[in-house]
Amino acid sequence: MTLRVAMIGYGFMGAAHSVGWRQAPHVFSLPEDVEMTVVVGRNDQAVAAAAAQWGWKASATDWREVIERSDIDIVDVVTPGDSHAEIAIAALEAGKHVLCEKPLANSVEEAEAMLAAAERAAERGARAMVGFTYRRVPAVTFLRDLIASGKVGQVQQVRAAYQQDWLVDPQLPLGWRLQKEHAGSGALGDIGAHIVDMTQFVTGLQVEAVSGIIETIVKQRPVLGERVGFTGVAGGKLGDVTVDDLALFTGRLSNGALVSFEATRFATGRKNALSIEVSGDKGALRFDLEDLNTLQFYDRTAPERLQGFTKILVTEGAHPYVSAWWPAGHMLGYEHGFSHQVVDLVTAIAERTDLHSTFAEGLSVQRVLSAVEESSAHDSAWVRVAAAVSVVA
Template structure:
């Protein structure tokens, strides 16, 4: 009989569903020597968390996260909550000796991130920050191509993360639009993913210059007692101030001499979840678009003259990381599969007592870049990291 690791999850909305699916699917598609068990789900609303647990197969529920993290039958705490709630839960979980699978961005401040990392290391628990895009086969293959010298010395990084879900001024003042719960807007939420990919594929960032913009300064306050999706009927007449950025643009230099740019916005009409990056080097180039997440575009300067041009690499063959565990070549996978890959790697790290990337030290570096961007936007000066 395989060894088991019992998982307790805090949070049952969007990320709770994505994480639950990953815990369930991982042992079905990957040969895992240790089986994750969906032991308990936690949320403040007992009726809602019970419905969630019954639907996804969690054995038990809790309505108090403090009880969950101290349960002796829990090995792993999965934090699937907004970033303002990560700090306290992560500290308590680490002190209780639980391994931590945490949603991004890591924390509200670098001071919090430093303490979270310190406590995890002191208690010798495995800590993972779920920047899941690293684990799409195409991005993982891009990393290998770079390490193999396929594009040579990197000169340029260009990245954009674009969404459009708050273009309508009638969209309500949700937690993502308030500094006390989100810290910042797309600079925090979206650029955290973008900066992680830049660190992963290019290297550490040295300097940051940034500007931010706020297009809609007030929004209707939602009825917190309304159930279901936010709609016009759940909005009151009272307006509240938007206290985070609506868009952020960063220019950076990397420690290896490359230069880069980041655009993060929720006002790109027609863009639902478009994360693109372009990497240009001395021997070639690689580009990626999350909305076509099984593909890479690759250009090689070493192709014969007259035959050069960008070509598509479909990252669904066994040669691409993780792809061999899914479907025959050409049968594409989706957004949720990167979460599965993260669970597989995380459980392996816990079992072997090794680290997994990105971890809380990576999360700290990301927060430091994001904070530098906000300081630059405020002072209108370049910030050295």
């Protein structure tokens, strides 16, 4: 059997997903064949060029027609957040498997509707996955496994940060990621979603309450299309930035432990710095995306003279996903997580097994993000995530 894929949207994430769809069948022994059937975009010339460059058989401009086609089995949604719910729900109702980029939606209500559609579709055998790709970095999956095996003992504290600097220049134009009607939120949803999901994934614990603040540092930017060169702007037309640039919040996990979160696009000098450190009563583990083939492990149970953080090189065949790739010490990169995402999805479809980063997990992250916005609107008061609108006295 061949699973035929339609990708809705293109651009940065479209390129990354295309690498995954193209590489995975040639590197891993997948239980089903995969065909990159069609990529969909609004601009017929641009999407045709993307199809040719990335290896898709064809291109199209009407996603509604594509998801109704009988020759499509999987719909991969890489559009801005304002269309996730409409496309994913329609695809699920058409009986397609769905992979949807994160964050799942632009609101809790949309995410709830998407989960309901996924649950109905699951009764007919369809699978739905959220693209939390960093879960599938081998070092992150291995970190999760080590915590589950008890290596750090009782989780007592977590520190998670995602720091970028691509918005520091105030002349960077106003794109869709800076407009709430398209993106839902700014740094909070775009990169904060990753660290919330990673915290819950590696610890096995849920964020149950939050206290935080969000801030828009540059409140107006040149309107997209008015730019000349990289920083010059014709006419000086400005538009309002309607999302956050920075989110700082504290969370309480389901075991009572505290976690600190930072999501920022204004960390000057930080290009894509995602890090997480989990501290327990028996040890600690740290991951840094800028050194993504390694983990730092502290074993508090070791003899005193041997204690200290040690580096684990996560490139052995015994580590998650690694055996299909290169000999030990030959490094993997950012793009490999997208191949692993394809492996997990195709395997779950073919073998009718459970998958992870489900729409339910995507909804749980959406509820945390909503609670952070609610907290910020109420002077950083603690907000229970389950209610997402209930301010804790």
